[in-house]
Amino acid sequence: MVGADPQVVARIDPDGRMEMAWSDDPCGHGVCVDFRRVSLRGVAKSALVRACGGRGRIVDATAGLGGDAWLLSAAGSDVCAIERSPIVLRVLADGLQRARDDARMSVVAARLELQDGDAIELLSKLRGEWTAIYLDPMYPPKHGSALAQKSIRLVRAVVGDDPDADALLLAAAATRTQRIVVKRPHRAPSLLCPPDAQIESKLVRYDIYAGAGRGLRTLRERAA
Numbered sequence: 001m002v003g004a005d006p007q008v009v010a011r012i013d014p015d016g017r018m019e020m021a022w023s024d025d026p027c028g029h030g031v032c033v034d035f036r037r038v039s040l041r042g043v044a045k046s047a048l049v050r051a052c053g054g055r056g057r058i059v060d061a062t063a064g065l066g067g068d069a070w071l072l073s074a075a076g077s078d079v080c081a082i083e084r085s086p087i088v089l090r091v092l093a094d095g096l097q098r099a100r101d102d103a104r105m106s107v108v109a110a111r112l113e114l115q116d117g118d119a120i121e122l123l124s125k126l127r128g129e130w131t132a133i134y135l136d137p138m139y140p141p142k143h144g145s146a147l148a149q150k151s152i153r154l155v156r157a158v159v160g161d162d163p164d165a166d167a168l169l170l171a172a173a174a175t176r177t178q179r180i181v182v183k184r185p186h187r188a189p190s191l192l193c194p195p196d197a198q199i200e201s202k203l204v205r206y207d208i209y210a211g212a213g214r215g216l217r218t219l220r221e222r223a224a
């Protein structure tokens with residue numbers, strides 16, 4: 001059992017899967033990564049995939065439990081997903097390994113690579129050209145809203161609110177990528193400066209900093 005926080009643990013559930021749970025949850029009542037449950041309906045035309053510019057080589061610098069990275073891989077991209085929380089990474093890596101071992105998912109899983117560490121440091125060290133860098137930092141919970149999903153509450157209890165999201169955006173801008181995408185709640189302001197484009201979905205907004213746009217230029221100047 002591994003515990004990064006006194007209340008949250010990663011442990012093996014009765015089905016042999018790594019789960020993340022509150023320490024007083026009965027075993028098997030935690031959250032594990034099971035990519036079979038991710039709906040891929042309409043994924044190629046989804047707001048996430050369009051925001052990232054369609055198929056390409058994408059860095060997901062905030063992997064979390066891998067839902068977005070999986071969708072991007074399923075849409076045909078090669079994805080490098082970076083996660084700095086050891087406990088979150090452990091649960092994600094376990095789910096990805098099971099997907100690799102499952103003939104129905106192995107093709108998608110083969111396009112998804114995990115990196116352990118802080119993307120603020122790792123982005124400058126990644127080799128090759130990346131068509132997009134995708135960021136989905138945690139944001140503070142909305143007051144008065146319905147209780148967030150258990151997976152979100154557990155991840156938040158372990159990683160907090162990602163207060164260095166601006167630094168991560170600048171680290172992305174310091175690379176040669178031509179597109180940076182930031183997922184934001186509808187109510188939240190953009191990070192650092194206005195984006196060059198936005199794509200809205202029902203639940204979230206994607207801020208896009210791209211190409212010769214003023215937003216990406218401003219970020220590059222601030223990152224220099």
Ligand SMILES: C[S@@+](CC[C@H](N)C(=O)[O-])C[C@H]1O[C@@H](n2cnc3c(N)ncnc32)[C@H](O)[C@@H]1O
Pocket residue numbers: 061062063064065066067068069082083084085088117118119120136137138139155159162168
């Ligand atoms: C909101 S969650 C991401 C959810 C993810 N998009 C998904 O679909 O499951 C944010 C995650 O990004 C990670 N994170 C935030 N900043 C990071 C950084 N600089 N380097 C690596 N991971 C980071 C956090 O530890 C957390 O697990």
